[in-house]
Amino acid sequence: MNFELSEEYQDLVDTVREFADEVVAPVSAKHDEEHSFPYAVVDQMADMGLFGLPFPEEFGGMGGDYFALCLALEQLARVDQSVAITLEAGVSLGAMPVYRFGTEEQKREWLPLLASGKALGGFGLTESEAGSDASGTKTTAKLVDGEWVINGTKEFITNSGTDITRLVTVTAVTDTITREDGSVKKEISTILVPSDTPGFKAEKAYNKVGWNASDTHPLTLTDVRVPEANLLGTRGRGYANFLQILDEGRIAIAALATGAAQGCVEESIKYAKERQAFGTNIGSFQSIQFKIARMQARAHTARLAYYDAASRMLAGKPFKTQASIAKLVAGEAAMDNARDATQIFGGYGFINEFTVSRHYRDSKILEVGEGTTEVQLMLIARELGL
Numbered sequence: 001m002n003f004e005l006s007e008e009y010q011d012l013v014d015t016v017r018e019f020a021d022e023v024v025a026p027v028s029a030k031h032d033e034e035h036s037f038p039y040a041v042v043d044q045m046a047d048m049g050l051f052g053l054p055f056p057e058e059f060g061g062m063g064g065d066y067f068a069l070c071l072a073l074e075q076l077a078r079v080d081q082s083v084a085i086t087l088e089a090g091v092s093l094g095a096m097p098v099y100r101f102g103t104e105e106q107k108r109e110w111l112p113l114l115a116s117g118k119a120l121g122g123f124g125l126t127e128s129e130a131g132s133d134a135s136g137t138k139t140t141a142k143l144v145d146g147e148w149v150i151n152g153t154k155e156f157i158t159n160s161g162t163d164i165t166r167l168v169t170v171t172a173v174t175d176t177i178t179r180e181d182g183s184v185k186k187e188i189s190t191i192l193v194p195s196d197t198p199g200f201k202a203e204k205a206y207n208k209v210g211w212n213a214s215d216t217h218p219l220t221l222t223d224v225r226v227p228e229a230n231l232l233g234t235r236g237r238g239y240a241n242f243l244q245i246l247d248e249g250r251i252a253i254a255a256l257a258t259g260a261a262q263g264c265v266e267e268s269i270k271y272a273k274e275r276q277a278f279g280t281n282i283g284s285f286q287s288i289q290f291k292i293a294r295m296q297a298r299a300h301t302a303r304l305a306y307y308d309a310a311s312r313m314l315a316g317k318p319f320k321t322q323a324s325i326a327k328l329v330a331g332e333a334a335m336d337n338a339r340d341a342t343q344i345f346g347g348y349g350f351i352n353e354f355t356v357s358r359h360y361r362d363s364k365i366l367e368v369g370e371g372t373t374e375v376q377l378m379l380i381a382r383e384l385g386l
Ligand SMILES: Cc1cc2nc3c(=O)[nH]c(=O)nc-3n(C[C@H](O)[C@H](O)[C@H](O)COP(=O)(O)OP(=O)(O)OC[C@H]3O[C@@H](n4cnc5c(N)ncnc54)[C@H](O)[C@@H]3O)c2cc1C
Pocket: 089, 093, 122, 123, 124, 125, 126, 128, 130, 131, 132, 133, 155, 156, 157, 158, 159, 208, 211, 216, 365, 368, 369, 370, 371, 372, 373, 374, 375, 378
């Protein structure tokens, strides 16, 4: 058993860490305050190949793996969760469904573009009455003269309305089957919808508590027509396929949350050494030291949990429960560390421009997105036979 990173992974960590500190961090507070999408930062991430990390070179990727993506996410999220979630959603939700379930033709059409990072994809699962219970999907897709005609609305779709958004993969009910007992079963499928298709509309962006520089919109789909060949994967397997994407995505979110938790530790150590009170720096008070020590323990535990889940995934072993555990502990570590870090910063922790206060607002969604804390607990309990 060895959790030490190979030289290749370590080089990636060092490169992304330097980029995060020197390019991302200096503009983070500005984009957060203005709620503006960081196009220039994303463009540089694209040039670095970050959006292609887990994809083979034949599809325009970097030939790396999902763990490499996680390592990059951790480093970015230390300083800016909005930038990290833009990468996470672009790769693991936007491009990965095409890579996992697409035909050769679909992969050739979309992957080089999405892996280049010069275009973004989104993942349209959630609806107003279909969140944790995604089977509540009401959006419909009817096959008419060789085209899917899609109608419905989606909520909270990341990367769905930027200037470089090109694709949103949506779940839709493609048929209903009435069982013998009279109950109705929905056939849910996934369909690729280029964002310039007439009838596709990204509505006004949400005014969020955090992740202010990431792009999140409700979507309206009105008589959106796409070719029958835009069906992604097997008809009727859409729900199952999306659940698989979410299992992987939870490891990526855990990595992002680990970065947030670690960022809070780093900021707190710096501040504790500088800030003077009662004639000494506050870091000399044992209560502050203990707080930071506990924060470090949380970040470390979260990291081990996502390393474990990722290593199982890469080894082709079952990883669903480990991904849920990683998402659970890392999300809570980020939120707990953000609360402790803002306490260490005193009044300044309540001022928006500080990284720790941004982490305080940003981290809440880590206990909700890609499966709430309660959903992770349900999945873990189910695995325990409960
Ligand atoms: C910023 C942001 C970005 C997002 N990006 C995307 C995206 O790109 N694509 C996408 O499809 N979605 C996205 N989402 C949606 C997100 O995944 C959902 O908000 C999340 O899954 C929860 O669904 P919900 O909001 O409908 O809450 P609900 O499912 O209504 O849950 C409400 C509460 O009830 C609890 N609950 C529900 N069922 C149970 C149960 N059986 N037992 C115990 N408790 C339960 C939940 O844990 C929660 O506390 C995003 C959301 C946000 C805020």
